Amino acid sequence: MSHISSHNHSFQSSAPCNNLGFLQKNNNLEEKISSFKERSSKDLLDNSDRDSRFRRTETDFSNLFARDLLPAKNGEEPTMQFLLEVVDILTNYVRKTFDRSTKVLDFHHPHQLLEGMEGFNLELSDQPESLEQILVDCRDTLKYGHNQYLSHLFFNQLSTGLDIIGLSGEWLTSTANTNMFTYEIAPVFVLMEQLTLKKMREIIGWPDGEGDGIFSPGGAISNMYSVMIARYKFFPEVKTKGMTAAPRLVLFTSEHVSLIQHSFPHENIPLTCLVCFTRGRVIPADLEAKVIDAKARGCVPMFVNATAGSTVYGAFDPIHEIADICEKYNMWLHVDGAWGGGLLMSRKHRHKLCGVERANSVTWNPHKMMGVPLQCSAILVRERGVLSGCNSMCAGYLFQPDKQYDVSYDTGDKAIQCGRHVDIFKFWLMWKAKGTIGFEQHIDKCLDLSHYLYTKIKGREGYQMVFDGEPQHTNVCFWYLPPGIRDMPDGQEKREKLHKVAPKIKALMMESGTTMVGYQPQGDKVNFFRMVISNPAATRSDIDFLTDEIERLGQDL
Amino acid sequence: MSHISSHNHSFQSSAPCNNLGFLQKNNNLEEKISSFKERSSKDLLDNSDRDSRFRRTETDFSNLFARDLLPAKNGEEPTMQFLLEVVDILTNYVRKTFDRSTKVLDFHHPHQLLEGMEGFNLELSDQPESLEQILVDCRDTLKYGHNQYLSHLFFNQLSTGLDIIGLSGEWLTSTANTNMFTYEIAPVFVLMEQLTLKKMREIIGWPDGEGDGIFSPGGAISNMYSVMIARYKFFPEVKTKGMTAAPRLVLFTSEHVSLIQHSFPHENIPLTCLVCFTRGRVIPADLEAKVIDAKARGCVPMFVNATAGSTVYGAFDPIHEIADICEKYNMWLHVDGAWGGGLLMSRKHRHKLCGVERANSVTWNPHKMMGVPLQCSAILVRERGVLSGCNSMCAGYLFQPDKQYDVSYDTGDKAIQCGRHVDIFKFWLMWKAKGTIGFEQHIDKCLDLSHYLYTKIKGREGYQMVFDGEPQHTNVCFWYLPPGIRDMPDGQEKREKLHKVAPKIKALMMESGTTMVGYQPQGDKVNFFRMVISNPAATRSDIDFLTDEIERLGQDL
Incomplete structure (x- = not known):
């Protein structure tokens, strides 16, 4: 063969x-x-x-099929040759990704890809394809998937870049192909999760790193855990009797939080949005007034979300002041640090989360600011016992208490999921390889870069900041006003024109494939650019290139 | 360097x-x-x-660190050498996994691993470790994580085995390191998801594969989607006004469903469990009686879950009869095919899901019966529009409608998550490589094997089946009665002794590292073995070995 x-x-x-x-x-x-x-x-x-006797040979894959690979008889040789061919494709891709001469993107419209690009056919059929075609499919997927997401010139998303150690960790995780369900099927990963969560709790500042926690598929689900745990803590009978066992509960969050809004609609609880500063931070006095109002209406204020790093502005809520109110009114304090939690690793920047140690629960996504490959999100809980108390099904048919080892290591009873993907290993391996100081350097470098951008464009002709003052996170929000708009009198016409500038510049960027940056409207603000930096490959000259591109492409708008 | x-x-x-x-x-x-x-x-x-000029060289990793890898200057050579060293470790592991002389497991207790095994230290520190140590950590992780999960002799879990194409797909996915958020950042993966979901809907039997759907992190979350969508469909105002906008809703499910129970506690809705057959199937007449009763109590029966492949018994609910009741009382019919959905790929076995085309939504986890690496779960919805209607936040700051391409391809508004892991590629690639017929052969082979086990032990001395009749799925549930228990009169003493047999045999199996099979109690039934087969590497001789082991280890209990 x-x-x-x-x-x-x-x-x-x-x-x-x-x-x-x-x-x-x-x-x-x-x-x-x-x-x-x-x-x-x-x-x-x-x-x-x-x-370790494996040798790479030239293999004819055109007559080989998936059925010829292991566990097929004599499947070892084709399996090894096939895997090495795949690795060849992947390592070439990695090299291109980091090659600064590679275009950021090569955009194709959906209909173009669906019609088929130079033999790349997405349709599934009844009959198998040869391994040769499968290798071509792999190459095409990377070719047309373009690598902008990993590029040093991609500033569009909160998670960017490609960490080589994290990548190795993912490759190993998928090879081990296990599940975080119980200790017996994932002993090492379960212990790594336990030790890493403890380390994160120590960094939050909970005494001796005590508490509990679990990795979940993302920030929205971590935040959902926090709401469920809080409700269980105050009204445990809800678990068995449903919401009729609880009074009308009220949750509080700021309006500039995407993740918590994503999780709350699944809870049948009235949601109160708080008034915000222009910089997107909760006003404590407003929070307290709304708590008092809710009580007056016969409701029970139960839960406050303080955001550490909002999605658009990168704003950090004043945690200490919110914690005072939570203590006064006996409410659960959750800190959504999905985006901002990473700053806890930096001695220079962790003060922005001052008071986080007073939270009852914290969401912290290493897959955002810390450069860990998606998905890697943790929900951390200060009090031991409530996480499993809330989620355990006492499902003897899933978790057997009479096993021969210490089943307190089994995590299945804490999770809302049955099968749970191993998200811990890549993070653990990166921590081993970088050390805590490596993450600190990464955070500090990204924040330095955003400071560089901020000082560069603040006051520069044609730029206008969306909010006053130094950004707290790497989010830099600004409008670019092309010369033709700059001198227009303020008013509806100028607003309408300005609203179209960012989408046009971004479309031109994508056409020329040079760089990519996000934009959005927010409240009464027309479309503005939101620059975020989380990729350690980015440099000051990349920032310079970005502003040059904005000015070049926006010149004649 | x-x-x-x-x-x-x-x-x-x-x-x-x-x-x-x-x-x-x-x-x-x-x-x-x-x-x-x-x-x-x-x-x-x-x-x-x-x-493609890369050449493998002998590299001294003891003086190299993560900071020397890309994007570091001159980082390409160490990066490539490091990745190839990792691949070396992984391909060796793959070879050992399929080597039938490898022990299924080499069990260590948590305290043993925590104390450190021959230099394997799980603790995280402030300073980085050399890449040489990182490679040792990778080897140790695989060594102490043992590979039983992948073994042909591991029958403990619903997802087992290691598919080489699926593995390649995972390696590529983590190298691409993107996110399913929008078309612009994952164009190929977004289209693959769309085409694959359509194909799955065609196989379910919805006309022209019309409808909607999304991949989620697992069956519990897919089932949660179904409840949210149903509630939105009947009471859309709940989305904005909370549960006070709806009457008291009632959901119905059988008592032998783990996943749906996992998802329902997060909904503030009273849950009614149905009476079941001894084989764990819903009794339609009982369902109808309970619906009538709920209405008489002033509640609104809204949602019925029909299970296609229950976790323990592998039972399939009678979907047509349940669908009749749902139509009569205007209820949402969800089919939880997390475990049994795969049988739809088999012309021989798909009749067990007869009526699934009448469902409003279906959960189907390719990561279980179809051998796709964890995680890969789909929620499929018959009516277009309700999925995004239910979950869209109209969050202009996340999804910009004024982008230059057809934004109907963006999936972010359908998902409850923001960042969403790319779970589609490995599945798509496996489908390409095996064809629909390849999945069919896989399913048929696993069901043939469980039929072999069933016919072998039915009536064999010392074995007793937990329920009568041929298993519908690969779940074979049985007690093994050691000779000393066989002739005891029925009664409490015999029950107590029998309850301890399965845990003891499993502990002995784990000590000798030969094989692994699950057990659990259920209702009033004492601990019994539940054998499940989803690994294509398993053979009849493996089944023979398993029963021999049970008899050998159970002989003197």
Whole structure:
């Protein structure tokens, strides 16, 4: 099924895989490290695994099909050749991604892709395709999926870039292909999750990192956990009797929070939006007035969401002042740090979340500001017991308490999901590889860059900031006024013209494929640019290029 | 930073990456296929990409750190070497996984792993670790995470095995590292999702595959979508006014459904459990009686969940009879086919879901019975418009309607999540590689195997089936009675002894590391084994081995 060329290139010649005898059986960390360091790298490389005998060969994939791969008989050789061919495609893609001469994007409209691009056919059929075609499909997917999302010139989204260690972690996770359900099926990942969550709670400032938590598929779901836990804490009988067991509950959040709004509609609870500053921060006095009003209407104020890093403005709510109100009125304080939580890793910037240690729960998405590949979101809870109390089904048919190991490590009873994807490993591996200080440097660098952009355009001709003062996060929100609009008198006509500028500039950017930045309207504000920086590959010259592009493309609008 | 050995093995010598000139620019599918077939495989291999110049070298990773990888200056060489070293570890692991002489598991207790195993230290620190240590961490993670989940002898969970095409798809997905938020950031994946969902709706039997749907992180969340959509359909004002805008709603489900129970507690709706057959199927007459009763109590019966493949028994509810009742009383019919949906791919077994085309919504998890790597779950909806109507936030700051392309392809307004992981690609790629018939063969093979087990142990001495009749899915539920218990008179003492048998046998299995099978109690039934088969690597001799092991280990209990 495959032919071996005369020049057998050795793909695998030197790497130890299973042979860990060189590491002393020794539980003392210091000694372990020193014994590890004493081994020369040569030992590691020469100590090759006898099983690591795989050699890359030229293989004819046109007559091979998925059914010829493992577990098929004699499937090992085609499987290895196929996987290495895939890796070849992927490593080439990685190299191109970081090549600064690569275009940010090569845009095709939906109908163009659907009609088929140079043989790229998305339709599914009854019969299998050859592995050769599958490899072509993989290349085409990357080609037409374009790599702007990873580019240093892509400023469109909160999560950007590609971390090589995180990528390796994802490759390993998918190879292990397990599930966070119980300790017995994912022992190492379950322990990594436990240790990492504890470390995050220590960084939040909860004594000894005590508390609980879990990784969820994203910020919206983490925030939903917080609402469920709060409701269970105050009205546990809701779990069995439904909402008739509780009075009318009121939740409070600011109006500039996307994630919490995404989660609240699924709760049958009236939602009160708070009045905000122009910079999107909750006004504590307004919060307290609304709490008093809710009580007067016979409702029970139960939950306040303080946002640490709002989606558009990157605003941080004043947590201490909100915590005072929560304590006074016995409400649950949740801090949505999906976007801003990463700043806790920075000694320079963590003061923006001052008071977070008073929260009852915190959402923190390492997949946003910390550069961890999507998905990686944590919900952290200060009080032990409420998370599993809220979600446990006492489902003996799922989780057996009579197993032979300590089942307190099983996480299934805490989760709203049954099968739960392993999101922890890539994050744990990045933390190992960068250290806490590596994340700090990443955060500081991104905030430095946004400060550079802010100081550059503040007061520059043609630019107008959306809110006054230094941005708290990497979000820099601004209008660009083309020369033809600059001198128009304020009024509806100018607003209408300005509203169209950002969409036009973005469309031109996408056509020329140079860079990409987001825009949106907000409240009574017409479309403005929102620049966000979370990619460590970005530089000051990229920022300069962006503003040059905006000015170039916007010149004649 | 890295030294090049004298014998530069060529890792990358022959694969085209970006050069797609050999494919004619031609939108006619037939012609495309024939033009593709005319190219010899040699063309493909010789047409090498000039950029594909990467060569594997012996690299000293002990002085390299994450900061030396891309986007670092001169980071390309260490990045490529590091990724290939990781791939080396992973491909070795894949080979071992499929090696039938590998032990199913090598169990360590939590405290053993936490104390550190031969230098494997899970703790996170402030300072970075060298890439050499990171590679050791990767090996250790796989070593101590053991590969039982993938083994042909692992029958513990609904999702098992490792599909090589699915694995390749996951590797590519994490390399692309994008997000399903909008078409502009994931054009190809968004279209693949759309086409695949349409294909699934066609297979369900909805005319022309019309309708809507989305991939979610798992069955519990897909089921939650169905409840939200149903509520929105009947009482759209709930979205803005909260649950006070609706009467008291009642949902109906059988008691043997894990996923739907997981999702319902988050809804503030009274939940009525239905009486079940001993085989866990809803009794339609009982459903109708309970609907009439709910109406008499002034409530509004709104939603019925029919389970297609329950978690423990693998039971399929009688969908047609339930659909009749739903039509009569104007209720939403949801089919939870998280586990059983895969049977729709089999002409032999799809009759078990007869009537599914009458459902308003269907949950179907390709990550269970179809062997797609976790996570991959779809919620499919028959009526167009309700999914986005229910979930859209009209959040102009997230989704801009004035973009330059057809924004109807953006999926963000349908999802309860903001960032959404790309779960589609691995599934799409597997479908391409296997064809519909490949999935059918997989399903048929697994059901044949469970039929083999059932006929083998039915009536065999020492075995007792938990329910009468042939299993509908691959779930085979049985007690094993050791000789010392077999002849005891029925009664409490026998029950208590039997209750301890399955946990003991499983603990012994885990100690000897030979195989793994799940058990649980259910209702008034003491612990029994639940055998499930979803791994295409399993064979009849594996089934024989399992029963031999149960008998060997249970002999003296």
